[in-house]
Amino acid sequence: MSGALVAALYVYPTGRSRTAVQVLGTLALLAVFAVLVVVRTGDLLSTFTLR
Incomplete structure (x- = not known):
């Protein structure tokens, strides 16, 4: 879902706003x-501390 949104943001804007939207x-x-990595790390740490 978010991937399609990002793709739309990359495709539609033109000119100067395009680079800003890309950034x-x-x-x-x-x-x-980063959030996914933190969540995964937290899951791993919680499993280790529970055991």
Whole structure:
């Protein structure tokens, strides 16, 4: 779902706003990836501490 949104943001804007949208999209992807990594690490740590 979010991937389609990011793809639309990359395709539709033109001119100067396009680069700004690309930067924002890249930052959003990095933020989502960072959150996923933190959640995964938290899950691993919780499983280790429970055992």
